[in-house]
Amino acid sequence: MKAEKPSFPLNAWYAAAYDVEVVRALLPRTICKQKLVMFRKTDGTVAALEDACWHRLLPLSMGRLDGDELTCGYHGLVYNAQGRCTHMPSQETLNPSACVRAYPVLEKHRFVWVWPGDPAKADPALVPDLHWNDDAEWAGDGKMIKVKCDYRLVVDNLMDLTHETFVHSSSIGQRAVAEAPFVATHGDRTATVTRWMENIDAPPFWAGQINHSLGYQGPVDRWQVIKFEAPCTVTIDVGVAEAGTGAVPPGGNAGDACLSNRSRGVNGFVLNTITPETDGTCHYFWAFARNYCLGEQRLTHQLREGVASIFREDEHVLEAQQIAMDEHPDHQFYNLNIDAGSMWARKLIDKMISKEARPSAVIPIRSAA
Secondary structure: OOOOOOOOOOOOOEEEEEHHHOOOOOEEEEEOOEEEEEEEOOOOOEEEEEOOOOOOOOOHHHOEEEOOEEEOOOOOOEEOOOOEEEEOOOOOOOOOOOEOOEOOEEEEOOEEEEOOOOHHHOOHHHOOOOHHHHOOOOEEEEEEEEEOOOHHHHHHHHHOHHHHHHHOOOOOOOHHHHHOOEEEEEOOOEEEEEEEEEEEOOOHHHHHHHHHHHOOOOOEEEEEEEEEEOOOEEEEEEEEEEOOOOOOOHHHOHHHHHHOOOOOEEEEEEEEEEEEOOOOOEEEEEEEEEOOOOOOHHHHHHHHHHHHHHHHHHHHHHHHHHHHHHHOOOOOOOOOHHHHHHHHHHHHHHHHHHHHOOOOOOOOOOOOO
16 A cells, blocks of 8 residues: 655644643643643743653543643653653552653744654754744734644645735735736745735725824835745735835845835734644644834734634635545646745645655654653
8 A cells, every 4th residue: 555645744843832822731732643742841941742651542631740740640650851751650660661752842932843853853943933923123913723724725825815815805805916916936945925016005904004003094015025934834024105115126026125115114924834733634823913003002912813803714715625625635736827936835845755755744652762
């Protein structure tokens, strides 16, 4: 029987939780088909262990946390934060093989990141850059959505914002997005899609933002700079400015964003990192950060809830798409010009997967003693 091709690489940092989710309690979560349990230790750092007791495989998340050790809720075996068993009931001698896998874990940019692959390759420098999420010059917030679809469908959705015109017509969508030319470029681990839209009417969302921040009403120049970082992080530089004030760089070339003058505009970053749960489900972490009206907590809340409503529209589309794909497993997608960014993103993902050349998408239980 032919082995199924893996759909995601393991040697990468994946967002496992928002930092506020991990407290002095046991939090189970499935990452890349691997069940793990996370908890915050007494020193404030996070531990992530395989969620299956060495003895009888009961999920350790059904146990309890005592100090920095986790007690299994079935027979009372105790594990430290490194996954080593430190106590067995009714015996003094510990079986030397009694351990569960401990995952490399770190916190950065308000997320808890887990490395499900080879721990020797877990380089902290490879954590995706989402610094806007905790930068003093930006304000914002976000949420996590569990979406019933392949994580790559979310990446496709983010890399081609043409869909805004049709899926989000009451908020951020407008005909100009579908009609504007774009430039797609790529590197070894990144792909970028850039759109500049000059002298257009602002869609409802952005019209409200520039009016609230600057008191401006009128035609705008709009930009969307989408950057993908393999395997599953997408940052989108978005905003509008008073038409003709320099927000669109000369010639509107993708490489000239640094020449853009946005002083008469409002700028946001949509931060997205998608973590595979299974082949057909994913954890979608997102945030919206802005560089205007930084002290307005009420605006932060309103924007978070407004963007959440927009993403719920995406969620309905993506889940319906996944159902249709499951019903037509042999169907091959057709690609249009607008798919250039998502096509490059998928090539970069496939490149990472092929480098690993592993026989299975899941590391066997207790393989890392």
